[in-house]
Amino acid sequence: MDKLKDLAILILMGGQNKRMKGQHKAFLNINNTSFLQTIISNIGQLAPIYISVNDASIVKDISYPVLEDVYNNIGPIGGIYSSLNRIPYKYVFVVGCDMPFISADIVQYLYNHIDAETDCTILSDNKGRLFPTAGIYSTSLIPKIEAQILSQNYRLYTLMENANIINIETTPLNLKNLININTPEEYQAILKIQ
Template sequence: MISNLATLILMGGQNKRMNGQHKAFLKLHEKSFLDQIITSLKSCGPIYLSVNDKSLYSHLPYPLIEDCYKEIGPIGGIYSTLLKVPSNYVFITACDMPFMEAEFVNYLYSQLEPDTSCIVVSDSSGRFYPLGGIYSKTMLPLIKEQIENENYRLGALLKRAGAKIVPLNETPFSEKLLRNINTPKEYEALLEK
């Protein structure tokens, strides 16, 4: 367990590109994506699920954090979680990222500095990944301001927060870790492998 770190799995999306099928419950090797992620990350600290409506997920045995602001995407879940969990830092991933690993979370946490508000990675093309990163409670005022200005883009938030961006190719991890499954075609390709 990492002290002062919680893990958040974002589950509030509408799953439109997956034709309404909830990505958290897609199966891979007989386990749902959600179970895969939880099994991988449970050693990192308490796990919370970010949801748009608690009543839809009350059967799940994990703390649920309902969005304070509805229908604004991941930024709403991130804000609500940072506001409500006791930990100063939250590792944030999505329910459609089944390859996430505890070693990656531990690595990112080890790269935090006292003034780091957020840490994420970038791929070989320089694209950075807002999900699969660690966010600090110090970002709450900035996130709230951005939400009030109706700017829900995580990329804009990371720039404004001066996020620390670690090139993935300078770490021991592969880009597979950050892969998310958004469409039936991507899911079928995953199953074929």
């Protein structure tokens, strides 16, 4: 599969993992492989990989560029902002490190549906739930994110005001690929179905 032009992939590894009782979600295993390595295996062939962290010491042995948050402890928006400022590509596919089922099909589909008039391309479901940590963001968002952070609004949903939102349930894509793991119970549940 060819690399997608002017796109990078950002894996968000910030977060305090409170609901996982301090265990970092990127290093949970599924089929004897960490979530992080599973995500890289699933989509890494499409574009260069970058890792977003709030503390670089957690990823000492990673061979991908690591981008530390400029603003600490403000959630995913901090990692997206810090990375859009430093990654030399116009578009960045952002994925949470707790989404081990993410697929190349999703990245390719969103890439094929980038709308230059919008700031990001994301998926929703039939209930209107948005999936901002599996979407493509444009560098055009940088000034908006900066203004939002300075006003202490850290909600990703505010960034969706000028988004191209695609209902995944009207596409050939699989909603199960967007599952994210937040708690030990959710982790145990996915281990049982593997």
